[in-house]
Structures are given as C-alpha cells and as structure tokens.
Amino acid sequence: MAEKRAAGAEPGKEQAQQGGSGRRGIGGILARSLTGTGPILAAWILLCVVLALVAPNFLEFDNFTQIVVQSAVIGIAAVGMTFVIITAGIDLSVGSIVALTGMLAAISMQGGVPGFVGILVALGAGLLIGAFNGFSTTYFGITPFIVTLAVLSMGRGLTLAVSSGQTVFGFPASFTFVGQAEILGVSLLVWLTLAVFAIGYFVLSRTVFGHQVYAIGGNREAARLAGIPVRRVSFLVYAISGLCAGLSAVVLTSRLNSALPSAAEGLELQVIAAVVIGGTSLFGGRGSMGGTLVGVLLIGTLNNGLTLLNVPPFWVQFVQGVVIFLAVLVDALNRRRESRAG
Amino acid sequence: MTETALVMEGIDKRFPGVHALKGVDLRVGRGQVMGIVGENGAGKSTLIKVLAGAYRSDDGRIVVDGEPLEAGSPADSLAAGIAVIYQELSLVPEMSVAENLFLGDMPSRGPLLDRREARTRARRLLARVGLDNLSTGAPVRSLRLGVRQLLEVAKALHRDARILVMDEPTSALQSSEIQVLFDVVRDLRQEGISVIYISHHLEEVFEICDAATVMRDGAVVGSRPINEWTTESLVQAMVNKRLDSLFPSRERELGEVALEVKNLSLEPRVRDVSFSVRRGEILGLAGVVGAGRTETLKTIAGVTPATGGEILVKGQGRKIRTVSEGLDSGIVYVPEDRGTEGIIHSASINENMILSVLDRISRAGFVDGGRYRSFGQRLRERFGVRASSLKQEAGLLSGGNQQKVVLARAMATEPSVVLLDEPTRGIDVGAKSEIYEHVLEIAAGGGAVVMVSSEFPELLGMADRIVVLRGGRVVGEISSAEADQEKILEYATSGTEENGAETDGEEG
Structure with a gap:
C-alpha cells in the first residue's frame, strides 16, 4: 500500500529519473544532473520569460554571461556548501574564508610573488581553514554551526589584522587575467564556474565519496554500521568547502583587482540560500549539484533582472528573502506530503 | 482489594503492519500491585503508552476511579492521577533534587521562586519514599540509579498519582536497592495507591505483586491473583507455540568453527563472553532486555571496540575496532533498529543495498553505473524486495521490505559470519517467514549465523544451539534438542545462585 501511494505521489520525479538514466551524452548528463529540480527549474524559466517580456536587453547573450560572471563567487562557494549541507552540516565561515584567503593572496603578491603563487596561496589557505573546520567537528565533536561560526569571526578578524584594515590593490597580470580573460568570446569566469559545477556534479553523483556523502547525511549511524568512514568523509566535505571558498576568493579578488577587508561579508548566507533554493535539504541526505546551479542562477537572474528594471x-x-522563503516552503510541503504517504 | 481503581476495556491499537493491541482488558484494584508480564513485543509497552496518553488507542475505553478518561494526551492522563516511570528515567541530571521534583511547578510567591517552601515540601515527599537523608540541593547527576528511581516515585507522588506504572524498574538496580524500592511500593499500597509493575523478572513479580496479568501477541491471555500462578504456569502463558509451523526445516551441514570469541568484554555491559559458531550453524543468543545481547554482537562486529578478549575468525585472531575491520574479517552486523541504524530513508533502495560494497562496484573511486544497477537488481531478486522500482526511496517501504534491504546490504559483502539482531522485530508474519527462509539459506550456504531474538519461538525454531546471557555474562548454553522456552526463561530471568551474586555486584 505505502509503496504504491509513494510512487504515485511523485510520478514526475520517477519518470524524470528513468528518462534521465536512459539517455547518454551531454543531453543525458544534463537531464540527469537536473533530476529532481523540477519546481525550481520551472521557477527560473518562468522568471526568465517574465524578464524577457518586461526588461529590455535581458535576452541578450552578453546579459546571460553577465549573470554567470556575477554569480561566480557565490556559485563556486555553493558547490562546496552543497557537499557540506548534504551531510547535514553547515559552513558559516565561507564568507570570511573568501575575505581572508583573498587578502593573503593579495598581500603575498604585493610582496612580489608571481600570480600563480598568489592563486595557490588562496587555494591552500582555503583548504587549510576548511580542514580546521572539518577536524574540529569530526574529531572533537563540536557542532558544525558553532565551529564555523567561530571560524567566521576568527577569519574576519585575521583579515582586518593582516591588512591593517586597508584595501590592497594592484596585482600582476598573471593574476588578474582570471577575472578578465575570455575564451571563445566568453569570460573565463563562466567556463571556470561551469567547470567547478561539472566537477562537483561528477564527484557527488559518480564517486564512492559522493555516495558516502549522501549516506552520512541520510542516516549517520546507519552509514557507520554499513562500514562507511564517517569521520573521514565529514572531514573532507569541510576541506572541500574551504577549497571552493579559496577559489571564490581568487575570482573575486581578480575581478575587482583589489582585496577588501570587508569583502564577501554575509556571503555565507547567500551561498546557503542558493543551495537550499536548489532543493538541498538542511536535514541532509537529499540534494543535487544541478539544483544548486539552478539556485545560483535564480538568485543571479533575480538580481540582474531587478537591476535592469531599475528596482x-x-x-x-x-525579494531575495521572499524567494528563499518560498523555496523552503515548497520543500517543507513536499516533506509533509511524503511523510503522510509513508 | 475492594474498590476498582482502573479499568481498561477493549483497548485496540494498530500500527502500520502490526496489530499491537487486540482488545486488551485490564482491571486494577485500589491499593493493588498488578504485575504485567510477557515476552518482548507482547504489547506491554504499547498498553502502558496508551494509559499514559502517549498513544491514542483506536478503540476501547479507560475508566479511572469511576470516571471515564479521555486519554488523548499525557497531560490528560497525569490529571487523572496516572504516572508512568519509564525505563529511561525522565530526570534532568544537571538540576537539583528539589528542582526535579517540582519541574514545571516550583512553589512560588508572586513571580519569585519560594526556595524554602520547595525544600520543606521536597523533604516531605522524600520521606515518603525512604530518602529522608537525601539533600534536596544535590544535583541528580551525582545520585546512584536506585536513588534516582525512588526520586521518580517521589515526583509521581507530588503529582498526586493514584496509579503508578513502573516499567522494568529494577533492570539497573542492585539487589539492596531493589529491596528499598519494594519497601516503598508496599508503603504506597498501604496508602491506597495502585501500582502496575512490569517486569521480566518473575521472582520479583512473585515477591511484590498481588496479581499478575500475562500478555502475548497483543492480547491478555490470563489475569489472576498471584497465589493462583506458579512460575511454570506464568511461563506457559507467556510462551507462544503458534509460530512453530513457520520455521521450514532444511538440511544443513556444520563445518569448521567460523567464529570464536574468548572472554569478550565491553565493560560494563559485556563480561567474559565466550562461545563459538560453526559454518552452517545458527546460534541463538537469548536474554532479557539489558542482558548484553546487542552489545555482544556490536562488539564482535567492531561497532563498539572490545575492552578485552579475543575474536577469532576461522581460527585466526583478528583485531576488530571499526566496522570496516569487521567487514574485512568477514563479519557483518544487521542492526536491531531498522529506523535509526539500518535504513537510510532518503536514499533509494538500490543505494541502500550497495552501501557496504561501494568499493567493489567502483574503479579508482568512480562508481560504475552498470555494476551499481546490476548489483542492486541481483540483490533485489535474491531477497525479494517488493517495490515499484529500485529508485524508490527506502524510507517509504514497509517494515518487512526495509528489513530485506538491510539484510541484502549485509549479504552483499559476502560475509562468513552474520550477526542478526532481532531480525523480525515489528514486521508482519508473512515477511517474518520470508526472513526465516533467507537466514536458513545463509546458513545452508556455509554462513555462520548468530541471532539475537526476544521471541523464544523464533529462537527455538531457528537456532541449533542457544546461549543465554544475563547481566552481560553467559549463564547457560542449551542445544536445540533439549531447549524449550521454560528452560531459556529460567536461565534468562533467574539464573543460578552464583550468577545472581555476580550481577549483584554490578555498578549501575
């Protein structure tokens, strides 16, 4: 009985999954990666249609790449955050990691290191801070919320300390090219963002690690009893989130050609919002990289459209707040329907 | 016993897939101590939860002191004078004795707490349960379990309880503490308070109860004054022979010893446990709740690393401190509680089944989609999981099908030793017989099976040999030829003199 009702409850999802797995090639992968993102994808398309009708220039190609460029910082950090939230964790420190690692890269380049070293400094520092988050939550058993909240504060404080509260600017071209170069007439940032999402998608859906991430978020104890290295995986998701934040810092700093002590303030909330809008459950176990991409695009498009309309x-x-609320409401209603069906 | 204090009539309760209470009648007199006994899963706890207002019954009525009780919420039951002391005590360890006694209604004068009044009243309550010397300011965390139990009683008295329900109150107590508790129960009886006493320990029931009610399969099968019962007749009534035909017989050959544990310990729950299992053999582990059965299995599997002793697989000593080390040694554990330890509700059936063999269906860390699905398909067919699709969420399956999924996950690792913890708890009879078939097939295929079950017919029907645990120790071993339910119960509940003395020394 329960099975039949359950299957009937979401026929669309079931079909989408079966349809997706049958197809091969880019189209098939696209279809699969967007599985389960139905409502939010529809909302995004609807938003695009509305904006196309009311906002001049919205439909132009350059405007679309502009949306992605403007979303790159949030988007790349959101890839890492998706891993964290699927394990039922949270990372509040991404905003201050972006600020600190960007500042460290900026200061080291001022000190004369070449651009690629500056990039490595940001990535390495991000990875280290993420590892600190992961270590503290998994081996000392401190709640992720508290650990990352503390690191948020430490990171912001360190950023102000190392920069003496000053903006640092003027970087070698070997660094600033990240924010300015184009490939095939499209900004490098667009390619970079899409590449990070693609990697995130493959790691999450195709690797042993990805499967373990879902299992831990779905039921930590069951995952442990099934022999999954719960600690190692939980540690790694925070390290990944830190690394992604470091890359976000490279994007932000190179685009602005300057590092601000107050950079990316409150970024973590926008990132979490994008992930949640994309259908990833804060309770863990459910979510997808495709959903996060749509969530990021929705926020980006909204900002872009409202700007075009001179709001x-x-x-x-x-309006952003309203969208987040609606997304979470839809999730909650779905959940209630499912639990009634079960 | 003159007046009737409590009447429960035709109480009926269904959960999905389980008919937990089948028209239960219970009558308790004023100042009567009524024992309720029965195997695990007989419906005792469900009945108590209905009485406490934690569950709403589907049918039937409850009358307290002549007043019908619309038991819908715990507050209604409390207001009617019903207090339940569960096995997991509800005290707040960080608060003081007085604060716990008056949790939620501290005496106050205006907006301020009246600490002096609280102390005086607390003293009076404590005196009624024989705790005259207890400091009202002591934090509960510093008290022994026996004292905490009495504190729960005092708390119930503060709420003017006239019907006090105690669920396995002695399971963590030392024998001296048990005597104190019994003295308090006798005093309460004098005051006209009725006590419902649930216990696995029949000797306690005979010592303290005026009458005993036996439950089996969600129904009352007998309720008589205590002097009309004997240990034998109680056990006979508790035991259920109906299920015997469920167990298919199958030829099995016993091979060499597959698993041997020597002096295995997990202080303080498991102590010096030794036994061995052969290939093709099914070993039953029996015992009451708290006897250390689950802990023994989890220790062997590496879920909780042992504090002492040896584990030998096929004659070779193994260090097993994690689940994956257990799996590497060919030992797999199938947990007791599907909901919290087995199933990943949000994941698909396929995902759930391959969770322990991800490394086998992947190359260089990448999961091979084809093998992922073919593995899932094979497991689903072998274990007969009924679902519309392998992609269906496992949390939406029935209990029986969830159990098959968890069993499939375990068997996918191709283990040589399978540890089953209550493999048929909470699933219907049809699914049970399917699970039995699978277990027998595992044994017939050369697997060594250790099975914990609280259902004696299941143990007797399946196991070749039964080891009985009590207080974390092995207190008996019975071959299937000479095993019967009376014998197991006798070992499990009373043990022998020296065993009794050993468990007495235990610190709670």
Missing part, C-alpha cells in the same frame, strides 16, 4: 537595491534584498 531600488533594498527591494532586491527583500
């Missing part, structure tokens, strides 16, 4: 900036924030 005052404070309304932008309000």
Whole structure:
C-alpha cells in the first residue's frame, strides 16, 4: 500500500529519473544532473520569460554571461556548501574564508610573488581553514554551526589584522587575467564556474565519496554500521568547502583587482540560500549539484533582472528573502506530503 | 482489594503492519500491585503508552476511579492521577533534587521562586519514599540509579498519582536497592495507591505483586491473583507455540568453527563472553532486555571496540575496532533498529543495498553505473524486495521490505559470519517467514549465523544451539534438542545462585 501511494505521489520525479538514466551524452548528463529540480527549474524559466517580456536587453547573450560572471563567487562557494549541507552540516565561515584567503593572496603578491603563487596561496589557505573546520567537528565533536561560526569571526578578524584594515590593490597580470580573460568570446569566469559545477556534479553523483556523502547525511549511524568512514568523509566535505571558498576568493579578488577587508561579508548566507533554493535539504541526505546551479542562477537572474528594471537595491534584498522563503516552503510541503504517504 | 481503581476495556491499537493491541482488558484494584508480564513485543509497552496518553488507542475505553478518561494526551492522563516511570528515567541530571521534583511547578510567591517552601515540601515527599537523608540541593547527576528511581516515585507522588506504572524498574538496580524500592511500593499500597509493575523478572513479580496479568501477541491471555500462578504456569502463558509451523526445516551441514570469541568484554555491559559458531550453524543468543545481547554482537562486529578478549575468525585472531575491520574479517552486523541504524530513508533502495560494497562496484573511486544497477537488481531478486522500482526511496517501504534491504546490504559483502539482531522485530508474519527462509539459506550456504531474538519461538525454531546471557555474562548454553522456552526463561530471568551474586555486584 505505502509503496504504491509513494510512487504515485511523485510520478514526475520517477519518470524524470528513468528518462534521465536512459539517455547518454551531454543531453543525458544534463537531464540527469537536473533530476529532481523540477519546481525550481520551472521557477527560473518562468522568471526568465517574465524578464524577457518586461526588461529590455535581458535576452541578450552578453546579459546571460553577465549573470554567470556575477554569480561566480557565490556559485563556486555553493558547490562546496552543497557537499557540506548534504551531510547535514553547515559552513558559516565561507564568507570570511573568501575575505581572508583573498587578502593573503593579495598581500603575498604585493610582496612580489608571481600570480600563480598568489592563486595557490588562496587555494591552500582555503583548504587549510576548511580542514580546521572539518577536524574540529569530526574529531572533537563540536557542532558544525558553532565551529564555523567561530571560524567566521576568527577569519574576519585575521583579515582586518593582516591588512591593517586597508584595501590592497594592484596585482600582476598573471593574476588578474582570471577575472578578465575570455575564451571563445566568453569570460573565463563562466567556463571556470561551469567547470567547478561539472566537477562537483561528477564527484557527488559518480564517486564512492559522493555516495558516502549522501549516506552520512541520510542516516549517520546507519552509514557507520554499513562500514562507511564517517569521520573521514565529514572531514573532507569541510576541506572541500574551504577549497571552493579559496577559489571564490581568487575570482573575486581578480575581478575587482583589489582585496577588501570587508569583502564577501554575509556571503555565507547567500551561498546557503542558493543551495537550499536548489532543493538541498538542511536535514541532509537529499540534494543535487544541478539544483544548486539552478539556485545560483535564480538568485543571479533575480538580481540582474531587478537591476535592469531599475528596482531600488533594498527591494532586491527583500525579494531575495521572499524567494528563499518560498523555496523552503515548497520543500517543507513536499516533506509533509511524503511523510503522510509513508 | 475492594474498590476498582482502573479499568481498561477493549483497548485496540494498530500500527502500520502490526496489530499491537487486540482488545486488551485490564482491571486494577485500589491499593493493588498488578504485575504485567510477557515476552518482548507482547504489547506491554504499547498498553502502558496508551494509559499514559502517549498513544491514542483506536478503540476501547479507560475508566479511572469511576470516571471515564479521555486519554488523548499525557497531560490528560497525569490529571487523572496516572504516572508512568519509564525505563529511561525522565530526570534532568544537571538540576537539583528539589528542582526535579517540582519541574514545571516550583512553589512560588508572586513571580519569585519560594526556595524554602520547595525544600520543606521536597523533604516531605522524600520521606515518603525512604530518602529522608537525601539533600534536596544535590544535583541528580551525582545520585546512584536506585536513588534516582525512588526520586521518580517521589515526583509521581507530588503529582498526586493514584496509579503508578513502573516499567522494568529494577533492570539497573542492585539487589539492596531493589529491596528499598519494594519497601516503598508496599508503603504506597498501604496508602491506597495502585501500582502496575512490569517486569521480566518473575521472582520479583512473585515477591511484590498481588496479581499478575500475562500478555502475548497483543492480547491478555490470563489475569489472576498471584497465589493462583506458579512460575511454570506464568511461563506457559507467556510462551507462544503458534509460530512453530513457520520455521521450514532444511538440511544443513556444520563445518569448521567460523567464529570464536574468548572472554569478550565491553565493560560494563559485556563480561567474559565466550562461545563459538560453526559454518552452517545458527546460534541463538537469548536474554532479557539489558542482558548484553546487542552489545555482544556490536562488539564482535567492531561497532563498539572490545575492552578485552579475543575474536577469532576461522581460527585466526583478528583485531576488530571499526566496522570496516569487521567487514574485512568477514563479519557483518544487521542492526536491531531498522529506523535509526539500518535504513537510510532518503536514499533509494538500490543505494541502500550497495552501501557496504561501494568499493567493489567502483574503479579508482568512480562508481560504475552498470555494476551499481546490476548489483542492486541481483540483490533485489535474491531477497525479494517488493517495490515499484529500485529508485524508490527506502524510507517509504514497509517494515518487512526495509528489513530485506538491510539484510541484502549485509549479504552483499559476502560475509562468513552474520550477526542478526532481532531480525523480525515489528514486521508482519508473512515477511517474518520470508526472513526465516533467507537466514536458513545463509546458513545452508556455509554462513555462520548468530541471532539475537526476544521471541523464544523464533529462537527455538531457528537456532541449533542457544546461549543465554544475563547481566552481560553467559549463564547457560542449551542445544536445540533439549531447549524449550521454560528452560531459556529460567536461565534468562533467574539464573543460578552464583550468577545472581555476580550481577549483584554490578555498578549501575
């Protein structure tokens, strides 16, 4: 009985999954990666249609790449955050990791190191801070919320300390090219963001590690009893999140050609919002990289559209809040329907 | 016993797949101590939860002191004078004795707490349960379990309880503490308070109860004054022989010893446990709740690393400190509680089944999609999981099908030793017989099986040999030829003199 009702509850999802797994090639992968993102994908398309009708220039190709470019910082950090949230964790420190690692890279380049070393400094520092988060939660058993909240504060404080509160600017071209170069007439940032999402998608859905991430978020104790190295995997997701934040820092710093002590303030909340809008459950076990991509694009498109329509900036924030609320509401209603069916 | 204090009539309760209470009648007199006995899963706890208002019954009525009780919430039951002391005590360890006694209704004067009044009243309550010397300011965390138990009683008295339900109150107590508890129960009886006493320990029931009610399969099968019962007749009534036909017989050959544990310990729950299992053999582990059965299995599997002793697989000593070391040694554990330890609700059936063999269906860390699905398909067919698709979420399956999924996950690792913990708990009879078939097939295929079960017919029907645990120790071993339920119960509940003395020394 329960099985039949359950299957009937979400026929669309079931079909989408079966349809997706049958197809091969780019189209098949695209279809699979967007599985389960139905409502949010529809919402994004609807938003695009509305904006195309009311906003001049919205449909232009350059505008679309602009949306992705503007979403790159949030998007790349959101890839790492998706891993963390699927394990039922949270990483509040990404904003301050972006600021600190960007600042460290900027200062070391001021000190004369070449651009690629500056990039490595940001990535390495991000990875290290992420590893600290992971180590503290898994081996000392401190709640992720608290650990990353503390690191948020430490990171922001360190950023101010090492920069003496000053903006650092003027970097070698071997660094700034990240934010300015184009490949096939499209900004490198677009390619980079899509590449990070593609890697995130493959790791999450195709690797042993990815399967373990879902299992831990779904039921930690069951995963442990099934022989999954729960600690190692939980540790790694925070390290990944830190690494992604480091890459976000490279993107932000190179685009602005400067490192601000107050950079990326509150970024973590936008990142978490994008992941949650994309259908990843804060309770863990459910979510997808495709969903996060759509969530990031939705926020980016919204910002872009409201700007095109000359909406005052404070309304932008309000509308963002409404979208987050609606996304979580849809998730909660789905959940309730499922638990009734089960 | 003159007046009737409590009447429960035709109480009926169904859960998905389980008919937990089948028209239960219970009558308790004022100042009567009523024992309720029965095997695990007989429906005792469900009945108590209905009485406490934690569950709403589907049918039937409850009358307390002549007043019908609309038992819908715990608050309604409390207001009617019903207090339940569960096995897991509900005290707040960080708070003081007085704060716990008056949790939620501290005496106050205006907006301020009246600490003096609280102390005086706490003293009075404590005196009623024989705790005259206990400091009202002591934090509960510093108290021994026996004292905490009495504190729970005092808390119930503060709420003017007239019907006190105690669920396995002695399971963590030392024998001297048990005597103190019994004295308090006798005093309460004098005051006209009725006590419902649930216990696995029949000797306690005979010592303290005025009457005993036996439950089996969700129904009352007998309720008589205590002097009309004997140990034999109680056990006979508890035991269920109906299931005998469920167990298919199958020829099995016993091979060499597959698993041997020597002096295995997990202080303080498992002590010096030794036994061995052969290939093709099914060994039953029997014992009451808290006897250390689950802990023994988890220790062997590496879920909780042993504090002492040896584990030998096929004659070779193994260090097993993690689940994956257990799996590498060919030992797999199938947990007791599907919901919290077995199933990953949000993941698909396929995902759930291959969780322990991800390394086998992947290359260089990448999962091979084809092998992922073919593995899932094979496991699903072998274990007969009924679902519309392998992609269906496992959390939406029935209990029986979930159990098959968990069993499939374990068997996918091709283990030589399979540890089953209550493999048929909470699933219906049809699914049970399927699980039995699978277990027998595992044994017939040369697997060594250790099975914990609280259902004696299941143990007797399946096991070749039964080891009985009590207080974390092996207290008996019975071959299937000479095993019967009376014998197991006798070992499990009373043990022998020296065993009794050993468990007495235990610190709670």
